[in-house]
Amino acid sequence: MTQPYPLLFQPEMKERIWGGRALAQFGLKLPEGSIGEGWMIGDHPNGTTSIVNGPLAGIGLDAVREQHGPEWFGTKGFSERNGRFPLLIKLLDCNDDLSVQVHPTDSYEGLPHGELGKTEMWYILDAKPGATIVYGLQDGIDRADMEAAIAEGRIMDTLRVVPVEAGDAFYIPAGTVHALCSGVVVAEIQQNSDTTYRLYDYDRPGLDGKLRELHIEDSLNVIAYEGAGAQRMKTGGIQPGExxxxxxxxxxxxxxxxxxxxxxxxxxxxxxxxxxxxxxxxxxxxxxxxxxxxxxxxxxxxxxxxxxxxxxxxxxxxxxxxxx
Missing domain, CATH: 2.60.120.10 (Jelly Rolls)
Incomplete structure (x- = not known):
């Protein structure tokens, strides 16, 4: 039996309209194009990473999960909903603004079959001077306010935009409206899900030259208008070993x-x-x-x-x- 050891993976690189080439700074080999996401550890139909080191080299995370079970992933190391590895780990290069978006909870009836909701967190690895993100709604915004703002083309007036710098951490529970903006590189730890509902995408074409789909009704359904417990924090001042x-x-x-x-x-x-x-x-x-x-x-x-x-x-x- 293979003894447990630290596993390294071949990332799955994803071209995105808002991506760039900044992930190359980590020694990663990028394919051509605007690379927005590196799926570093993934066990999802849209991206499963394979091991590159040790006795299990060449085997996908999904196969390791099936072969080695709780001994390797732990008694809590599986999604109760679909049996997969419960987390998805990404590095993101935001060379342009991402769409304004929101993610559902596990209980949302409109979830695709087998999908999880998506609660996530961001750690800002790098940020250009003046960089910002969209992080939640302005105080007092309800569904009717949001519907009116969308219809009148002024959705940005309903959103909270906050400055960011390297070392900032953001907890983003499902239901929190959010968007990374240009000039940041981010580590993302999230539920193992690829379900995103777009509220607004700046009326720009996607990689295929067509406007990207919006998901207004689903977004309005899953937004946590009273807040879902989102929290941000500065993380400096930690002593070695803490x-x-x-x-x-x-x-x-x-x-x-x-x-x-x-x-x-x-x-x-x-x-x-x-x-x-x-x-x-x-x-x-x-x-x-x-x-x-x-x-x-x-x-x-x-x-x-x-x-x-x-x-x-x-x-x-x-x-x-x-x-x-």
Whole structure:
């Protein structure tokens, strides 16, 4: 039987009308075009990543899930709705504004068969001076206000636009209207879903030259007009070895930590751990220190629940995610 070890994956690159070439800064090989999304760890019909290291190299995350089960992913490491890996990990390059959008909850009747809702969080890896995002509604906006604003072509008047800088974290529960805007590079941890309802797309053509579809009725149905618990925070000031919780939901917990020298950690039988190296470089060691991998900025690893003790070393900012 293959012993658990940290898994690296071949990302699935997605061309987007709003994308660019910034993900190349992480040493990723980009295909031609405007690359907006790198699906770094995925087990979804629209993108399943394959392992590139160790004994399981060449095998997709879906096959690992089927073959190794809870021993590798943990007793909580599966979606109860569709049996798949519960999270999707992305890096996003926003060279232009994304559509104004909203995601449904798991309970929305209009969800495609087998799909989950989409609660997510963003960690800002890089932001140009003056960069902003759309993050929620102005106070007091209800469905009637939103319908009128859409009909009158003034939807932006209903939205809250906030400035961002590297190190900011945003928790985005399903039902929260949002949009990344130009000039940011983002790590995204989300439910394993690819369902997005667009409210507004700046009347621009898509990659095929046609206006992209809007989903007004579905959007109006799923917006949480009274708020869904969205939270933002600055994440500076963490000391080496400390972990700051930057997002907490029923689907994932995300912590930010600073590595400056050796740091001993361990997985638990309940959940896998996902590490995203936000900046810096170093190593991960396991198997009593016998085995190791080099780490660099932008790298995303899946640590099986059965890995047990491991150690990080180097100078790095790391995001650590698990299921609660």
């Amino acid at each position: 972990w700051l919780t930057i997002a907490s939901s029923p689907y994932f917990i995300v912590e930010k930590g600073i590595v400056d020298g050796p740091l001993s950690l361990a997985t638990t039988p309940e959940s896998f751990v996902i590490l995203v190296v936000a900046d810096g470089d170093g190593t991960i060691r396991w198997n009593d220190g016998v085995d190791h991998l080099p780490l660099r900025s932008g790298q995303c690893l899946l640590l099986p629940a059965g890995l047990g003790e491991y150690a990080l070393d180097g100078t790095m900012t790391v995001l650590r995610s698990m299921v609660p």
